Amino acid sequence: MSDRTYRIAVIPGDGTGPEVVREGLKVLEAAAQASGFKYDTAVFDWGGDRYLRTSAKGGSASGGGETLPPGGLDELRRFDAIYLGAVGHPEVPPGVLERDLLLAIRFGLDQYINLRPVKLYPGVDCPLKDKGPEDIDFVVVRENTEGLYSGMGGFQYKGTPQEVSTQVHMTTRFGAERCVRFAFDLARKRDKKQLHLVAKTNVLTYVHDTWWRAFNEVGDADYPDVRREYAHVDAACMWFVKNPEWFDVIVVENMFGDIITDLGAMIQGGMGIAAGGNINPDGVSMFEPIGGSAPKYTGQGVVCPLAAISAIQMLLEQLGEAEAAARVEAAIVKALTSGRIKSLSAGHMGLSTSEVGDLVAFYI
Ligand code: IPM
Numbered sequence: 088m089s090d091r092t093y094r095i096a097v098i099p100g101d102g103t104g105p106e107v108v109r110e111g112l113k114v115l116e117a118a119a120q121a122s123g124f125k126y127d128t129a130v131f132d133w134g135g136d137r138y139l140r141t142s143a144k145g146g147s148a149s150g151g152g153e154t155l156p157p158g159g160l161d162e163l164r165r166f167d168a169i170y171l172g173a174v175g176h177p178e179v180p181p182g183v184l185e186r187d188l189l190l191a192i193r194f195g196l197d198q199y200i201n202l203r204p205v206k207l208y209p210g211v212d213c214p215l216k217d218k219g220p221e222d223i224d225f226v227v228v229r230e231n232t233e234g235l236y237s238g239m240g241g242f243q244y245k246g247t248p249q250e251v252s253t254q255v256h257m258t259t260r261f262g263a264e265r266c267v268r269f270a271f272d273l274a275r276k277r278d279k280k281q282l283h284l285v286a287k288t289n290v291l292t293y294v295h296d297t298w299w300r301a302f303n304e305v306g307d308a309d310y311p312d313v314r315r316e317y318a319h320v321d322a323a324c325m326w327f328v329k330n331p332e333w334f335d336v337i338v339v340e341n342m343f344g345d346i347i348t349d350l351g352a353m354i355q356g357g358m359g360i361a362a363g364g365n366i367n368p369d370g371v372s373m374f375e376p377i378g379g380s381a382p383k384y385t386g387q388g389v390v391c392p393l394a395a396i397s398a399i400q401m402l403l404e405q406l407g408e409a410e411a412a413a414r415v416e417a418a419i420v421k422a423l424t425s426g427r428i429k430s431l432s433a434g435h436m437g438l439s440t441s442e443v444g445d446l447v448a449f450y451i
């Protein structure tokens with residue numbers, strides 16, 4: 088990577104994914120020219136449409152359509168980063184694309200961190216009364232390969248009145264510890280140097296005890312300079328709304344992290360601006376807007392591309408292009424404070440998806 092030429096895999100995916108990815112790539116191009124790096128992209132047509140197309144033809148070995156094609160993970164391993172639009176299609180049964188495409192990549196490439204900054208930019212409407220950019224600036228480090236997402240579990244006596252179902256909250260000390268370490272390292276680099284563990288130790292007395300001990304033992308041994316705090320997940324939801332300024336870095340297991348980051352997205356201005364990175368610090372990472380495929384807005388050019396553009400910023404940071412990443416963030420802020428974007432809500436921007444992309448690219 089030292090020659091500053093990067094290979095980027097692009098998976099536009101479903102719904103509004105392709106239209107916001109187009110804007111992200113527009114900004115990437117502007118950033119490359121301004122900062123002097125080079126890149127190649129390869130586009131993969133994975134997602135709902137391909138699944139439906141291939142299932143009509145008889146599909147994959149398992150009988151369904153094709154999600155992640157054979158050899159797909161190995162192909163992705165050859166890239167420096169992956170840029171994803173969205174996964175989720177109204178005509179594909181729920182769970183199929185999520186499990187066999189999105190989670191398959193997260194798990195298969197061992198992207199064990201899901202990094203989700205919650206930052207309110209100037210010029211963005213915040214639904215919280217009396218809270219501004221100085222109050223909302225924290226980062227959620229969500230574990231991304233374990234917990235309720237492990238897929239362990241099953242049915243017994245399915246379809247009978249005695250039906251039993253289980254879904255295992257699979258937790259390993261190894262998984263909790265590597266996630267906690269990543270979060271401590273991040274907290275150490277920030278001004279507040281404070282790390283919250285968010286969990287539910289009073290009810291999940293096994294799995295969250297593992298987290299609790301990993302958090303405290305690693306903190307005591309290696310991060311005495313980082314202040315440790317703890318919040319139960321229900322209380323954390325309350326504080327996100329009441330006192331978001333209390334948070335700096337949060338470390339949290341997978342499912343709770345999924346839930347609290349949607350709440351986080353709302354207090355930073357909505358799904359139109361919230362981005363995330365699926366990170367393997369020693370492998371290939373994947374960056375995405377976290378808002379999903381928004382089928383009802385597909386093809387109308389009305390959804391906000393700033394989340395996808397922020398995902399490009401995170402991608403550049405991961406590649407080590409810190410100057411370019413900072414440039415993208417500054418351009419987002421200029422666009423937001425230009426007075427030209429009326430709202431970040433789909434259909435209410437006052438500009439089209441591509442006009443917002445143009446605006447950010449202009450400010451690069
Ligand atoms: C997210 C999404 C996914 C998740 C879904 C689509 C499987 O909600 O990235 O937050 O639950 O992780």
Ligand code: MN
Pocket residue numbers: 345346349
């Ligand atoms: Mn989610």
